[in-house]
Amino acid sequence: MNAEIIAVGSELLTPQRMDTNSLYLTDELNALGVEVVAKLIVGDDRARLAEAVRGALARSEILILTGGLGPTEDDVTRDAVAQALAREQVFHQDICDAIEQRFRRRRAGPMPEINRRQAYVIAGAEALPNPNGTAPGQWIAQDGRVAILLPGPPNEMKPMFAAECLPRLERVLPAQVIRSRVFRIANMAESEVDQRVAPVYTRYTNPVTTILAAAGDIQLHLRARSATAEEAERLLSELAAQIESILGSRIYSRNGDPLEAVLGESLRGRGETVSVAESCTGGLLAERITSVRGSSDYFLGGFLVYTNRMKTALLGVSEDLLRRHTEVSEEAAQEMARGARERTGSTWALSTTGLAGPAGGTDAAPVGTVILGVAGPDGATTRRERFPGDRARVRILATQVALDLLRLRLS
Amino acid sequence: MNAEIIAVGSELLTPQRMDTNSLYLTDELNALGVEVVAKLIVGDDRARLAEAVRGALARSEILILTGGLGPTEDDVTRDAVAQALAREQVFHQDICDAIEQRFRRRRAGPMPEINRRQAYVIAGAEALPNPNGTAPGQWIAQDGRVAILLPGPPNEMKPMFAAECLPRLERVLPAQVIRSRVFRIANMAESEVDQRVAPVYTRYTNPVTTILAAAGDIQLHLRARSATAEEAERLLSELAAQIESILGSRIYSRNGDPLEAVLGESLRGRGETVSVAESCTGGLLAERITSVRGSSDYFLGGFLVYTNRMKTALLGVSEDLLRRHTEVSEEAAQEMARGARERTGSTWALSTTGLAGPAGGTDAAPVGTVILGVAGPDGATTRRERFPGDRARVRILATQVALDLLRLRLS
Numbered sequence: 001m002n003a004e005i006i007a008v009g010s011e012l013l014t015p016q017r018m019d020t021n022s023l024y025l026t027d028e029l030n031a032l033g034v035e036v037v038a039k040l041i042v043g044d045d046r047a048r049l050a051e052a053v054r055g056a057l058a059r060s061e062i063l064i065l066t067g068g069l070g071p072t073e074d075d076v077t078r079d080a081v082a083q084a085l086a087r088e089q090v091f092h093q094d095i096c097d098a099i100e101q102r103f104r105r106r107r108a109g110p111m112p113e114i115n116r117r118q119a120y121v122i123a124g125a126e127a128l129p130n131p132n133g134t135a136p137g138q139w140i141a142q143d144g145r146v147a148i149l150l151p152g153p154p155n156e157m158k159p160m161f162a163a164e165c166l167p168r169l170e171r172v173l174p175a176q177v178i179r180s181r182v183f184r185i186a187n188m189a190e191s192e193v194d195q196r197v198a199p200v201y202t203r204y205t206n207p208v209t210t211i212l213a214a215a216g217d218i219q220l221h222l223r224a225r226s227a228t229a230e231e232a233e234r235l236l237s238e239l240a241a242q243i244e245s246i247l248g249s250r251i252y253s254r255n256g257d258p259l260e261a262v263l264g265e266s267l268r269g270r271g272e273t274v275s276v277a278e279s280c281t282g283g284l285l286a287e288r289i290t291s292v293r294g295s296s297d298y299f300l301g302g303f304l305v306y307t308n309r310m311k312t313a314l315l316g317v318s319e320d321l322l323r324r325h326t327e328v329s330e331e332a333a334q335e336m337a338r339g340a341r342e343r344t345g346s347t348w349a350l351s352t353t354g355l356a357g358p359a360g361g362t363d364a365a366p367v368g369t370v371i372l373g374v375a376g377p378d379g380a381t382t383r384r385e386r387f388p389g390d391r392a393r394v395r396i397l398a399t400q401v402a403l404d405l406l407r408l409r410l411s
Numbered sequence: 412m413n414a415e416i417i418a419v420g421s422e423l424l425t426p427q428r429m430d431t432n433s434l435y436l437t438d439e440l441n442a443l444g445v446e447v448v449a450k451l452i453v454g455d456d457r458a459r460l461a462e463a464v465r466g467a468l469a470r471s472e473i474l475i476l477t478g479g480l481g482p483t484e485d486d487v488t489r490d491a492v493a494q495a496l497a498r499e500q501v502f503h504q505d506i507c508d509a510i511e512q513r514f515r516r517r518r519a520g521p522m523p524e525i526n527r528r529q530a531y532v533i534a535g536a537e538a539l540p541n542p543n544g545t546a547p548g549q550w551i552a553q554d555g556r557v558a559i560l561l562p563g564p565p566n567e568m569k570p571m572f573a574a575e576c577l578p579r580l581e582r583v584l585p586a587q588v589i590r591s592r593v594f595r596i597a598n599m600a601e602s603e604v605d606q607r608v609a610p611v612y613t614r615y616t617n618p619v620t621t622i623l624a625a626a627g628d629i630q631l632h633l634r635a636r637s638a639t640a641e642e643a644e645r646l647l648s649e650l651a652a653q654i655e656s657i658l659g660s661r662i663y664s665r666n667g668d669p670l671e672a673v674l675g676e677s678l679r680g681r682g683e684t685v686s687v688a689e690s691c692t693g694g695l696l697a698e699r700i701t702s703v704r705g706s707s708d709y710f711l712g713g714f715l716v717y718t719n720r721m722k723t724a725l726l727g728v729s730e731d732l733l734r735r736h737t738e739v740s741e742e743a744a745q746e747m748a749r750g751a752r753e754r755t756g757s758t759w760a761l762s763t764t765g766l767a768g769p770a771g772g773t774d775a776a777p778v779g780t781v782i783l784g785v786a787g788p789d790g791a792t793t794r795r796e797r798f799p800g801d802r803a804r805v806r807i808l809a810t811q812v813a814l815d816l817l818r819l820r821l822s
Contacts, residue, residue, distance in 0.1 A: 013450065015434050015441065023426050024426075036424045037454055038424070040452075041451075212428070275715075282697050282700070282702070283687075283695065286715045287692075293769055293770070293802060295693075295717075296718065301714065303712065303713075304712040304714070306711060306712045307707060310755060313754070357704070359705070386517070390566065391704055395702075
């Protein structure tokens with residue numbers, strides 16, 4: 001079954017606001033085996049909304065609307081849905097009484113006259129009680145489809161969905177089990193990953209495979225459905241095993257954990273520690289490592305050496321070496337990592353030095369050139385990279401390669 | 412004029428991802444006097460997308476699509492728009508050559524065959540060059556309306572919109588002048604800012620004022636429109652002057668620059684330097700300072716001292732002090748800042764020590780407790796804070812207070 005979600009409200013069409021309700025709803029719907037195939041955000045425009053409601057119900061079995069159930073003229077969801085379904089609205093005295101009581105209970109003065117509008121329910125709809133606000137929700141079944149009207153504030157919408165809509169949806173939906181797996185791969189292009197695994201995953205419609213790409217980080221999402229957990233797991237494992245055999249050690253995570261968490265687990269398991277010596281990444285590498293809760297178990301500390309003088313003063317990189325090779329060199333990266341390891345006493349040390357840009361590039365080391373270093377019990381190694389993109393992207397890609405270098409060395 | 416935005420990509424229909432491109436586009440379109448009346452997110456479904464494109468162009472003068480321009484079978488935007496407009500697609504050898512060159516330049520191996528798909532342009536469309544990726548954009552005018560196809564990655568989409576679309580839109584749109592100003596305020600609650608300035612800004616419909624809140628950071632956006640630049644500027648200045656007199660030195664930026672950039676400018680102007688000693692912020696403070704281009708002019712480096720042993724070994728904080736006061740103390744923060752300042756020779760040093768959580772809280776120092784230190788030519792000062800929220804939020808709020816402490820000390 002498919003669902004569409006419409007968020008109603010002109011404020012959601014400003015540069016400052018987003019519809020986040022749909023993330024919660026998507027999560028809940030996916031867990032029921034329902035795909036969300038479209039999300040729409042429209043302003044307080046009744047005609048436009050009515051058209052959107054008709055379109056969505058023509059395509060999808062489930063339509064959820066959030067917002068626009070308030071008492072003002074700007075709140076058009078009830079009217080628009082009634083219009084789209086060609087139904088009347090019926091005044092419910094009991095709902096009106098409940099809203100009035102709510103005002104009294106909270107000593108918010110007498111109920112304003114406009115709040116009476118919230119007591120109108122579309123003919124044939126079930127009103128969904130709202131313990132956290134004045135706007136009731138509505139559940140409207142028609143021709144094997146369902147339209148659900150929910151209030152916009154998340155603290156009203158979520159409890160109402162959980163208490164009123166989930167049980168109703170479970171009665172309507174076929175029983176099925178969903179199992180999913182997330183593979184993550186560092187430092188490969190999306191097209192390269194896709195070219196390697198597409199021949200395999202495109203042969204399956206169940207599981208469904210989705211690729212999600214961020215800077216230096218690819219996620220492969222596999223989702224299998226079946227009537228039983230065993231069968232869903234079997235479907236998932238069959239495809240997952242093939243993807244694992246193609247990508248091998250390039251896969252760093254099988255449960256969606258980020259690279260810094262995977263590396264941290266590995267260090268913790270070995271009882272080892274890490275420190276950093278950062279130049280061009282300026283703290284981002286340590287920031288990523290310490291973003292993981294409990295990272296103090298394996299992260300000792302490190303050095304931010306943004307200038308050559310600091311590389312010498314804090315890490316003991318010789319002035320002569322910097323003069324001969326410059327700071328953007330394998331030699332400098334090695335000495336930085338060694339220096340951090342010695343001074344902190346860590347098992348491992350990672351170093352970064354390079355040109356994040358936008359200025360400072362040379363022919364020998366153009367902007368985007370970064371040298372990553374790893375020092376460990378068996379010596380120091382380096383890797384030279386040339387990253388594309390702006391300053392922020394170069395820094396992210398550099399930390400991604402540095403973390404993956406150590407992960408591979410530990411595995 | 413009205414615009415609609417369609418974000419294409421099944422990954423944007425998962426619980427994990429959102430379309431954020433539309434926020435940038437809405438901001439840019441609003442600045443041109445264009446209202447965004449609907450936003451749609453659809454998956455990689457050609458028929459559904461073609462239907463949406465037809466609907467949007469029937470209603471609105473401007474349609475912007477982001478995403479779905481990649482080389483894979485899942486990338487359906489080109490095909491869907493061609494289908495909706497009943498136009499052919501034409502292979503452009505020059506675009507193909509450019510993509511091939513891009514692969515060669517980055518030593519990314521030969522161009523995969525599938526990337527040839529990106530060289531197809533809808534008949535009659537203008538191809539928009541993409542200096543930051545392989546997918547060109549497209550600008551298609553038809554019957555006084557325009558459909559714009561942009562790549563999904565923000566680092567490709569934004570520069571393309573700015574360089575290629577803004578000038579074209581300005582030629583199409585009625586002449587009017589927009590002037591805007593962005594005030595930024597650190598470490599005040601949104602409700603507190605609003606309570607102080609709402610009595611003033613609500614008296615004006617032009618300029619329009621919007622409040623945008625992030626962790627520890629409030630933005631006030633003022634936007635005035637007029638037929639002439641002088642009049643728009645006058646409208647803006649009248650309201651801006653009143654807001655400035657209310658908030659005074661709490662305003663750290665009058666042009667939208669982030670706190671780290673404002674602080675950097677101030678240091679540069681004084682010819683002074685800064686270093687850091689970070690414990691609970693784990694590199695985030697330095698990362699923010701060095702995210703500003705040219706920060707090597709004033710940022711020297713620093714120390715990540717995640718354990719007590721490192722605070723002693725790298726910064727000379729005495730074991731006795733740590734035993735007597737613990738590491739989450741004003742005394743420790745002071746010694747850390749002093750130690751960083753002495754060891755780097757910087758004019759100023761900032762320190763952070765505290766409990767970002769989730770574990771490790773005590774009665775004396777519950778989770779969220781952070782001490783910020785500033786050392787300078789006239790000694791060291793500290794500030795104790797107790798921040799709400801999770802680990803990530805505590806770390807952001809801590810850096811925000813640290814940066815603002817130094818900004819206020821310099822002003």
